[in-house]
Amino acid sequence: MSETVLALFHASSSLMAAGDRLVAPLGLTSSRWQVLGTIVAAERPQPVAWLARDMGANRQNIQRVVNDLMREGFVATAPNPHHRRASLVLLTDKGREAFDRAMALNGPWMNWLTSGIQVEDIHAMQRVLNSLRARLDSETSSSDVVA
8 A cells, every 4th residue: 555655646746747737828736726626616705714625735725825826816805704804715707717728628638648547447546535535534533543
């Protein structure tokens, strides 16, 4: 399993770098693209902490990316009626256009990336990764973690 985890780390790093190259002409990075995607997927505007939770990421890191997106005009903030200090993050028209263009690039990239890989193997990988993530997510709330 250790070799598999190392391969997963390497694949993750390679995916992020390739994603950065794919969306760089749009003024995005993989991280910015992920945050925009999380905003798009949300049913309503959310504060940074909720975006971070949905992404399984650190709030401070997502705040930094949101600040970058705000400076570039991809997102804006609005008052949160439920929390004075936690503004809601909103997608701007520029952000929606950049996200839509990134997703148009994503389809052909995914087709190339998965070419020659059996659909059953992709589904098996998804199941394993989901199981690992569930176990890791439960680790933070469990006191039964083996050290």
